Amino acid sequence: MSDAGGARFEPDRxxxxxxxxxxxxxxMLRSVASSAAQVRTAYRAAVxxxxxxxxANGRPxxxxxxxxxxxxxxxxxxxxxxxxxxxxxxxxxxGYRLPGWVGAADLVMVVSRSGxxxxxxxxxAEAVRRGSPTLGVGAAESxxxxxxxxxxxxxxxxxxxxxxxxxxxxxxxxxxxxAASEMNLVKAGEDVFEAVATRLEDISHRCRPSSESFIxxxxxxxxxxxxxxxxxxxxxxxxxxxxxxxxxxxxxxxKYPAIWGEIPEVHHNQVATLxxxxxxxxxxxxxxxxxxxxxxxxxxxxxxxxxDARLRxxxxxxxxxxxxxxxxxxxxxxxxxxRGVPVSEVLAQGGHPLERLATLVGLGDYASVYLALGYxxxxxAVSAIAExxxxxxx
Numbered sequence: 001m002s003d004a005g006g007a008r009f010e011p012d013r014x015x016x017x018x019x020x021x022x023x024x025x026x027x028m029l030r031s032v033a034s035s036a037a038q039v040r041t042a043y044r045a046a047v048x049x050x051x052x053x054x055x056a057n058g059r060p061x062x063x064x065x066x067x068x069x070x071x072x073x074x075x076x077x078x079x080x081x082x083x084x085x086x087x088x089x090x091x092x093x094x095g096y097r098l099p100g101w102v103g104a105a106d107l108v109m110v111v112s113r114s115g116x117x118x119x120x121x122x123x124x125a126e127a128v129r130r131g132s133p134t135l136g137v138g139a140a141e142s143x144x145x146x147x148x149x150x151x152x153x154x155x156x157x158x159x160x161x162x163x164x165x166x167x168x169x170x171x172x173x174x175x176x177x178x179a180a181s182e183m184n185l186v187k188a189g190e191d192v193f194e195a196v197a198t199r200l201e202d203i204s205h206r207c208r209p210s211s212e213s214f215i216x217x218x219x220x221x222x223x224x225x226x227x228x229x230x231x232x233x234x235x236x237x238x239x240x241x242x243x244x245x246x247x248x249x250x251x252x253x254x255k256y257p258a259i260w261g262e263i264p265e266v267h268h269n270q271v272a273t274l275x276x277x278x279x280x281x282x283x284x285x286x287x288x289x290x291x292x293x294x295x296x297x298x299x300x301x302x303x304x305x306x307x308d309a310r311l312r313x314x315x316x317x318x319x320x321x322x323x324x325x326x327x328x329x330x331x332x333x334x335x336x337x338x339r340g341v342p343v344s345e346v347l348a349q350g351g352h353p354l355e356r357l358a359t360l361v362g363l364g365d366y367a368s369v370y371l372a373l374g375y376x377x378x379x380x381a382v383s384a385i386a387e388x389x390x391x392x393x394x
Contacts, residue, residue: 014223029366029379032204036197038168042171042174045158049154058183060133061088062102063180064091064092064099065091065108066092071113071117072111078173081177081238083237088185098126102127103130107132107134110137110148112165115140121143135175158172166249167365195350199362207362218370221363222367222370222374225314227309231266231314232246233263234316236325239318240261240262246360246368252385253380254368263332279340280310315344317345320353
């Protein structure tokens with residue numbers, strides 16, 4: 001297996017069970033399949049840790065979620081799930097310093113799968129110094145757990161499994177939603193989390209490795225993504241978070257570039273790329289000119305880079321869209337198709353926003369792993385990130 005450049009996508013790999021087992025030595029597919037179990041386990045852990053008691057004194061002035069990467073996106077999810085009617089701001093901080101206004105009236109949720117993320121530890125220490133109540137989520141007996149305990153906060157330990165942080169979204173997210181539910185910011189009781197787990201189980205069944213490509217939505221989406229540069233657009237705050245998540249999963253699992261955004265914002269910037277050199281059709285080309293010779297690189301379909309790399313629009317749709325957004329979505333598809341840019345659409349399912357998010361995120365997680373495996377890339381290895389950390393620590 002390779003995590004270097006030059007890999008080529010081979011769709012036949014996705015239905016080769018021996019290859020899938022060999023090509024995924026750390027079990028990223030198994031980690032993705034554990035999502036439903038994560039939801040159930042994390043809910044019980046949050047209840048047992050006393051999250052309800054922590055927020056019993058009423059709502060804070062604001063909620064600040066501190067985390068990086070797969071942990072940090074849990075803050076964006078929390079904000080989207082609570083929705084526009086939330087009576088307090090929910091912000092995510094990714095970095096080393098809290099905003100200057102954060103203080104004792106604000107709840108700081110610090111999230112790190114390992115409990116050892118450099119940036120998150122810095123934010124947790126600052127929250128403790130400022131006297132902010134803290135809710136921590138991460139590995140038990142970690143530096144993060146010790147910091148939260150020192151500040152008198154509540155800590156929810158995650159399972160001791162081997163999941164990579166990016167495959168542990170649900171065990172990191174659920175305690176935050178439990179806390180928000182206890183503050184009446186969103187309705188999310190045990191029945192809601194069970195419904196989310198059921199949705200994720202259904203996705204895992206349909207996207208399982210033994211399910212062949214022509215009926216497996218995860219493999220199908222991976223094949224559509226291969227050889228393209230994806231524009232991933234969400235049609236609501238929930239769908240936009242899923243778009244962000246998919247782009248990040250493509251980056252880490254498949255070592256693959258992706259651009260994400262939300263309608264209508266993308267109509268003020270990203271939509272212009274449909275007229276650019278990576279769109280399917282050159283609108284300035286002479287329609288009567290002879291067809292150019294086929295380029296030498298890449299040497300067939302599925303390669304990424306060179307003149308063959310083309311945009312693909314991935315629309316993550318929500319059942320709750322603003323009427324103008326729905327209109328813009330339809331026009332987006334027409335604009336793309338008129339310019340030869342292929343379009344893939346994924347529609348969220350379920351009533352509760354957390355359910356709808358699960359149907360989008362679950363499918364995207366599988367697609368990103370299958371894309372990696374189709375390219376012959378180990379989805380778990382992130383050598384560039386490891387090298388970056390090593391160089392910084394020197």
